[in-house]
Amino acid sequence: MFDPETVLNRGSTGARLVAVLAALCFLGIATGAGAQTKTSASDAAPIEVTGTVLALEEEGEELILDLGGSQGATEGATVEIWRPLKLKHPVTGKVISDRFRIGTLALGQVRPSMSIATATGTLTRTPEKGDLVILRKAAPAPTKPDAGGPTEAPDKPSGQGDAPGADPEAVVIATMFDKLKGADLVTRIKAYEDYVREKPNGRYARVLYEEAASLRRLLEAEGKPSAKAPAKGQRTRTEPSLVSFKPPTAAVEGTPLELAVELDDLATGAILHVRTRGKQTYTPLVMASAGLGYWAATVPGDRLVPSEIEYFIEATMANGDAKAVVGVPGSPERIQIQDAPKIAKPEKRIASAMLLTDFADYNGLKGNDRVWQTEGTFGLRYGDTGVRALRSGFGVYRGVGGSLNDLDTLNLSGRPVGLTYGYLETEVGFHRLFGVIGRVAIGLLDDGISGGGQILFRIGNDRETNLVLGGELLGGVGLRGFTQLELNTFKRVPILVRTEVTNQPAGSSRFRPPSENGQPTESTQEGEVGARGIVQVGYRLTPGLVVAARVSFQGRTINHAGPGFGGAVGYEW
Structure with missing residues (x-):
């Protein structure tokens, strides 16, 4: 009789001992698979009947199984419940299937094809439909041989041989041992343990597990360290750590x-x-x-x-x-x-160009108190906060005017006023809905250089409906304060409503030499303050192109007033 301990204690020829152990293990498997032995019913491997959880009742307390009396289920029997898993390996792409035990169930009512079960003890997972259940039944006892000779196995088809190849699992074991011919101990241990992991409930799992343990002891006998073997005197562990x-x-x-x-x-x-x-x-x-x-x-x-x-x-x-x-x-x-870092979109700069012209008459089209102003602008628009926009441009301002006494009482002609200028303007957004606009201008009068500027406050966003408040000073021309509401409620029809309070165009007095008879011919005095009302309506021909027309009415008194008109075209890209 073969004694593993005796072989292990013989010492040095590890590879040969492994081959002998493997061969003997294979012979034992083949004998158990193909030959009839005189074993009792208690030694035979139990029969596994597999079922499935069909439904959960009473909030998961009762499970409906497809195991019934026709499959050998009886009331009070205990079954195991397992969770099947099927996952795709993230590296190799291979589909891996396995199952994990989550507890046991006790069968209650058993019908021919179904039964009701409840958990016994605590389950490691909440049961779900599709979980596997396993009913283990004792194998039928082999028929005892008569005194006269051997007994045939019950229900065995006539003519079927006892070859080991008739058992599929034995064939797998035989193939594995055939591949392990000449392999070292570590390779054999790994192969046996891999098989046990893959088929923990297989018929030969226990013997292979014990064989792997024996080979580990053989490694120790040869003086090689066994992976994670317990130290001398240490209790053998049964659970992983x-x-x-x-x-x-x-x-x-x-x-x-x-x-x-x-x-x-x-x-x-x-x-x-x-x-x-x-x-x-x-x-x-x-x-x-x-x-x-x-x-x-x-x-x-x-x-x-x-x-x-x-x-x-x-x-x-x-x-x-x-x-x-x-x-x-x-x-x-x-x-x-x-939070994942957000990649900011690149800042989009909007370029724009605009040309505006505006005519205003303050005195009933008499020609002695009027102004015509044309202004061109080029700008770049950035974000809503910080430097919101930079703009530069030019302007031509031409007009005549004077005091009401000179024009209406003395019937003097209006004094010519002219300024050709350039300007630089910036808008700073302190908030998306609030910004400040500053402008510096310098230009040429008829008799010298002059300059001026604007300071404006924008409430709201310039791309939406907003309100602009501010004032302007132009040397030699005068002062102007205004309020401007830009309505962008209708995207295709932008509307602008503006009011002004101004003493332009003749907002400052100027000395003029008298005529030959000693009497002045045009007004030299500072013009009075007047008011303007302007409405401008545009139309967006394309997303970037807008044309607009404006009308206005202005005056300094009820008897000193007149109409105005103008237009604008703008494009942005």
């Missing part, structure tokens, strides 16, 4: 996150359970092997949303049980999720 794990403290929103853990050799796998904080249920992610004892899984980026995710990690064992090694369902680990 954590070797190392470095938890991340933060992750970035939408960016996949990989978690890896190192477990001892009692672990046959690992599962990462993750959920967004505030959710009730976890999503399981099967961790793939990343080296001897290492397991890793990647949390998809779409699950990483602010402000936290919660997770725990379980190690699985050969019998299908699982043990939490990092966190627990009721007290999980947490990872802060940071």
